[in-house]
Amino acid sequence: MLKIWGRLTSVNVQKVMLAVRELALPHTFIPAGGPFGVVDTPEFAKLNPNRTVPVIDDGGFVLWESNAIVRYLAARYGVGTLWPEDACIRADADRWMDWQATEWQGAMGPAFLGLIRTPEDKRDKAAIDTSIKRSNTRALILEQALQGREFIAGRHLTIGDIALVSSAHRWLALPIERPDTPALAAWYRRVMMRPAPQGVLTLPLE
Numbered sequence: 589m590l591k592i593w594g595r596l597t598s599v600n601v602q603k604v605m606l607a608v609r610e611l612a613l614p615h616t617f618i619p620a621g622g623p624f625g626v627v628d629t630p631e632f633a634k635l636n637p638n639r640t641v642p643v644i645d646d647g648g649f650v651l652w653e654s655n656a657i658v659r660y661l662a663a664r665y666g667v668g669t670l671w672p673e674d675a676c677i678r679a680d681a682d683r684w685m686d687w688q689a690t691e692w693q694g695a696m697g698p699a700f701l702g703l704i705r706t707p708e709d710k711r712d713k714a715a716i717d718t719s720i721k722r723s724n725t726r727a728l729i730l731e732q733a734l735q736g737r738e739f740i741a742g743r744h745l746t747i748g749d750i751a752l753v754s755s756a757h758r759w760l761a762l763p764i765e766r767p768d769t770p771a772l773a774a775w776y777r778r779v780m781m782r783p784a785p786q787g788v789l790t791l792p793l794e
């Protein structure tokens with residue numbers, strides 16, 4: 589059976605769990621990382637030398653890096669659904685996965701760490717402000733891309749939405765000022781109405 593190591597408060601683990609739940613894959617979830625520890629053990633280092641979550645073991649095939657895991661699960665178990673058969677539609681979805689990890693999540697990092705994980709008197713306000721500005725700029729790029737679209741690559745939920753919605757959840761839950769993004773908000777509601785995010789993206793930021 590598919591095994592997943594992680595903690596549900598991690599944006600990278602959330603992506604994997606959304607994919608697993610969209611694909612209705614039987615699995616065992618092993619709490620790891622943050623308060624659960626485990627990542628510091630020699631056994632875990634053999635699975636992932638980075639000592640980070642998520643990690644999966646699918647019948648002996650071990651994989652780390654959240655986007656690679658989502659792509660693997662979708663390609664193996666979700667052809668025609670999460671993994672579009674059309675190469676152009678798939679590349680469109682795939683490109684947003686890279687954008688999520690390198691652009692939006694990267695931009696949001698200092699604001700998330702500063703506002704959610706740092707006591708008020710220790711916060712780097714300038715870094716947080718820059719991060720908010722950069723995250724909002726990227727959100728407006730996504731807003732533009734979602735104009736007239738039900739999902740990021742067209743009419744069906746794909747790997748692109750899986751990655752993006754975890755960052756959208758963070759961006760919308762951060763205590764910051766945000767620009768108006770009606771298409772993004774409607775898309776977020778559409779994704780959140782599905783069963784997969786329940787209990788995963790409904791947790792408060794931590």
Ligand SMILES: N[C@@H](CCC(=O)N[C@@H](CS)C(=O)NCC(=O)O)C(=O)O
Nearest residue numbers: 598599600621622640641642653654
């Ligand atoms: N690029 C990696 C990043 C993995 C990563 O940094 N994971 C964090 C959680 S988001 C982690 O394991 N931190 C240590 C911990 O939680 O103990 C991925 O996308 O999987």
